[in-house]
Amino acid sequence: MYASNTGNKGVISLSEVKIGENDSFETALKRFNRKIQQDGILAEARRREHYEKPSVKRKRKEAAKRRKMARKGQ
Secondary structure, eight states: OOOOTTSOTTOOOOOOOOOOTTOOHHHHHHHHHHHHHHHTHHHHHHHTSSOOOHHHHHHHHHHHHHHHHHHHHO
């Protein structure tokens, strides 16, 4: 299980999709995939897949900040 991006440390939020009687498995799976994509759970899982050293994390964040500033400047 992965925590969502709500900002609450230690709180685990699960994604849930209600399935109606007439819903097929494929449509329910598509809705579930869309929901976890919106909640950012897949991105969080990929980010936590391997340990990232603090120095690497800092460099990645600074590079993202520079890219963001460059986009705003255009």
